[in-house]
Amino acid sequence: MKKRILIYGILITILPFISCSSDDDNSNSNNSTNASLIGTWNGTASTFNSQNAGIPDNNIVKFTSDNRTEFIYEGFGNNGEDISEFGDWSKNGNTLTIIWDDADSDNETYILQISELTENSLKWETEISGEGTLTETFVR
Template identity: 40%
Template structure:
């Protein structure tokens, strides 16, 4: 009988020990920080050529969609003041944005653009236009 009482006491004490945990009632939620995305509409705000102010590209708009298609709009740059729109596919790999014009425009080849900053509100890109010239452009949403 004494063994039965000790066994019951042991089982009950184990129930109390294992059922009382300090973190059971905790409601901590892990916050998952999402990386900024390129998807969306970006408006040009600043441009430099080899570090010298190159004017504001406020008439440049780039729209990247989730299907890896990009639309470049140059507002008022046409011969008669109309908008010029260029479409391309894009991909990002290790901070390099590859724009593929897919042969649609004879004067445009595949471009490799370095993304130097990408936040929720700001996109800064850098690319070569000649052997000795680097353009840096800043865009905001």
């Protein structure tokens, strides 16, 4: 009888910790989705309407924890200088929205659908109005 009471006491003591552990894991996995986007990504491939388009023009993309982004176009400026675009980013599910700091009034919002996001791989696509679908792949 004393053994049963001792076992029940132990189970009652550790049971709340077991159930709390599961809740903690769920909240961490929700946060890791945003955390895994944060960092520097290097473009490796792009397609336009399923046709190979080479390396993305914005071949370096940076996302910071304060929801800022920088797209770097290496060698696209005068005399081969790099050009950067800056903006604010937000992620809702698989939708990534970027509001550019300096853009024409009809191009300030850029919406991307994330099709793959792991610690080392990022792939998204966007519809370019009247032209087709651009898909870009990045790695860390």
